Amino acid sequence: MTKKFTLLMMMAFVLTITPNVYAMHIAEGFLPPTWAGVYFVIAAPFVIIGLKQVRSKSSSNKDIKMLLGLVAAYAFILSAMKIPSVTGSCSHPTGTGLSAILFGPFVSSVVGVIVLLFQAILLAHGGLTTLGANTVSMGIAGPIVSYILYRALKNKNKRVAVFLAACIGDLVTYFVTSVQLALAFPGGGFGAAFIKFFSIFSITQIPLAIVEGILTVVIFEFIESHSGKELEILSEVK
Template sequence: MEGFLPVGHAVGWTLASAPVLAWGVFKLKRRLAEQPEQRMLLGVATAFAFVLSALKLPSLTGSSSHPTGVGLGAVLFGPLMMVPVAFVVLLFQALLLAHGGLTTLGANLFSMGIVGPFVAYGVFRLLRGAGLVPAVFAAAALGNLATYVVTSLQLALAFPDASGGVLASFLKFGGVFALTQVPLAIVEGLLTVLIVNALQRFNRDELARFPLFQRSEVKA
């Protein structure tokens, strides 16, 4: 949340995220200039990420968690294009919903907008041969979980345990999120499969333009 990270950590994560964001903006502009017809699907992926990540749910351990929604865009457009999308989503949520914050924007972007999409895309590529449904489900679910693993690490680095250090703090913060985040990751995976299923059914020709979706079928 706003102001939670020490200044040095907030600045450090911002500096780590900035070059990836710039690269993502460049790739996004070039992609849309070459294939402007993909704006509609990009809008769907952006709306999906905004709505899901805005669902702030109480954690069983007293914190709060939310889905990320970045897996859909990652498997469609690749992870780099989701970095500016996640930046816009997180910025609007910080300004309009008091969800996250401006000082923590770099850290939140790194976990949700960089690590999450890259993990999701990597899992999707790895499992694509096993079928579209398991690949999409695993990509969305594991991208979600990876976001919170990194968030736990960010918090552990900022607030190491007095006796156990960073590792003990990481396990503590991971435990805070785990009970709520695991079922949320499963739900996000299922919702992402439903969206891809709908796209396959109603917009198959457009989806076929994406290399990883060519000659693919969604199976029940």
């Protein structure tokens, strides 16, 4: 089973290698400096708390570090899969819903920063000046909604809870990105700008969010069947 999972992740990684990169993450230098700074300030406390939680959660069991690495790799691979939606941008899954389900929203902000930083450096996704803005959308807002949905629904139907958490969390990421772009470039008014950005993204993102929800259920059940002890420890320290 482990070999099959490793093969699946390798195939997914190969699919992310493309000659041209059109990233949905807000591109380097695209935001005005003031807005770029605002999002760094917003993201900072989440990342600081997340780092403290990573230390406390992983201190009780070293295998939790391996699990954290797995969810970070999952987020990196999924969010690097690109489907063009408009010139200069694209839609893609986010992958951070899984980390929110397993570790909570603060740790997910750390996962988001790491994933976005590596993508900016290695794949030209996003950028360093827009790292704060992209972290707010993909590493904070989406995971918060994913975590809330999972915690609210897991005792009723865990599979449905995981699916909705990943799917809706994905869509929230794009909702927040559309808000960020509309605030920075409100040509014709904020409302009109937001509708323009979000409607363009939603055409390709809605089916992608559904696919991400299904895939996250599969991965979550795999982890649940092979890392039950680690999940019990995580549930105790939340």
